[in-house]
Amino acid sequence: MQAIEAIQIHKTYQNGKKVVTALQGIDLHVKRGELFGLIGPDGAGKTSLIRIIATLLLADKGQASLDGLDVVKEYKAIRRRIGYMPGKFSLYPDLTVEENLSFFATIFGTTVKENYALIKDIYQQIEPFKKRRAGNLSGGMKQKLALSCALIHRPSVLLLDEPTTGVDAVSRKEFWQMLKQLQREGITILVSTPYMDEAALCDRVALIQNGKIMRTDTPDNIVASFGEPLWSIGGASMHQLLQLLRDYPATKTVFPFGEVCHWTSKEADTDVDKLRIYLSKQGLGEIEIVSVSPGIEDVFMKLMLEHGA
Secondary structure, eight states: OOSEEEEEEEEEEEETTEEEEEEEEEEEEEOTTOEEEEEOOTTSSHHHHHHHHTTSSOOSEEEEEETTEETTTTHHHHHHHEEEEOSSOOSOTTSBHHHHHHHHHHHTTOOTTTTHHHHHHHHTTTGGGTTSBGGGSOHHHHHHHHHHHHHTTOOSEEEEESTTTTSOHHHHHHHHHHHHHHHHTTOEEEEEESOGGGGGGSSEEEEEETTEEEEEEOHHHHHHTTOSOEEEEEOSOHHHHHHHHHHOTTEEEEEEETTEEEEEESSSSOOHHHHHHHHHHTTOOSOEEEEEOOOHHHHHHHHHHHTTO
16 A cells, blocks of 8 residues: 555646646655655645645545545544644744644644654754744754654654755755654655755655656656766856857757756767867857766756656
């Protein structure tokens, strides 16, 4: 039995007279004990899908289940089995850290003491501030408190909607270390994120854009599917470089990546010297062309073109 199953999920929203399509025929299968990533930019449909699985939103069409329970017919049983952490901090800001934790434990008919072993490594990091109101915590500490509250009833499945958005790099790293530990405790984790670098930390990922899942596989297999040479090209003027590469006849794809462009060629045997001469003749200085290995983001951009996204 899969921990999470979604079959042909569709969801639209009414925005005035306009109908906005959030999900288009989504199929998702998450195995028990898996750390599964839902990877895509803002507006891709990640939150809508997680809210449907969490029984907080009804799909227009399709079926979804969690631990074999139907999200519509058996929503009460599902809510007792899941830990849910929304993208926006949603605990009570006027309650202290320990009051929030005790409150959520009480709601689920348990106590902090009963399940303290599960949250110990996380909660100990914020325990010195247990008398502080939740609204006065830093972003990283709010994140740890929210995760502790989501775990206090020992759920079988943890649903996390962009939990690392808006927190510093150190807190992001610590959070993923905590998720790995929770996975070792046997908890199934579905986590959404717009950060492509976090995809490599998951067992499997689904790349989602415009309400459609473009590919589902392990991070290594997704990267391996790129299947063609990739070049990193830099120059004195990023704007000029990008325009010149777009105009170059052999260009297949070109995308800006920080201070360089990632470029692929229509030609089987890329003539780098010819490209360098072209860029130089157009007045571009400080040209640097290097062969690089693709990453998840390169595959994502390629799939977007293939899907017309």
